[in-house]
Amino acid sequence: MANKTVSLVEDLIADFLKENDLFLWDAEFVKEGRDWYLRLFIDRTDGEYVSTDDCEMVSEFLSKQLDERDPIEQNYYLEVSSPGMDRELVKPEHFKACIGQEVEVRTYVPMKAEAALTEEEGFLDLSGMKIKEFTGELLEYVEEPEERVKVRTVIDTKAQNRKPGARISPSALKECIIELPLKDIAKINLAVIFE
Numbered sequence: 001m002a003n004k005t006v007s008l009v010e011d012l013i014a015d016f017l018k019e020n021d022l023f024l025w026d027a028e029f030v031k032e033g034r035d036w037y038l039r040l041f042i043d044r045t046d047g048e049y050v051s052t053d054d055c056e057m058v059s060e061f062l063s064k065q066l067d068e069r070d071p072i073e074q075n076y077y078l079e080v081s082s083p084g085m086d087r088e089l090v091k092p093e094h095f096k097a098c099i100g101q102e103v104e105v106r107t108y109v110p111m112k113a114e115a116a117l118t119e120e121e122g123f124l125d126l127s128g129m130k131i132k133e134f135t136g137e138l139l140e141y142v143e144e145p146e147e148r149v150k151v152r153t154v155i156d157t158k159a160q161n162r163k164p165g166a167r168i169s170p171s172a173l174k175e176c177i178i179e180l181p182l183k184d185i186a187k188i189n190l191a192v193i194f195e
Helices: 002-019 052-069 092-097
Strands: 022-032 035-044 077-081 102-107 114-117 123-125 133-142 148-156 173-181 185-190
Touching: 002 022, 002 035, 002 052, 035 052, 052 077, 092 133, 102 148, 102 173, 133 173
Parallel strands: 035 077
Antiparallel strands: 022 035, 102 133, 102 185, 114 123, 114 173, 133 148, 148 173
């Protein structure tokens, strides 16, 4: 039911978004407690930030369309917003659009993979390091045969044994490329970088 509702909304709003230099980043129809929420996350095609006026315009248009058709049986709250600077990557087009950008990756369990070292030949075994979170540059997204991402990052190989406040030796830092299947990733989103 939730997927049907989202598909319907995507169809209803596609042309309107295009006419207004907007696109749908993501949408969800979810139950939280006793209430249902129809959430749309919109972005601009021109690279500008989404304004509250943009969100209000989309909300008013969609409300009118849904009121006329009345396709959703239960009561719900409609929310329209920007996906934010730290937007979550969910769809293939999200990953493709964000190649070359900094991402934050969280895995369900500590990684038990090997990472290809970039400065020297060889691999870094991550299985004993208990790494569940890291930040790096999204290098690649592969759909087939299994959805996977490659991320270039720097791993502190001695972090687990270092006392709080101790200095980090440059030799402990290893630049590497981690390749992970999406099924192992709990969340991947754009990193917010302040310069």
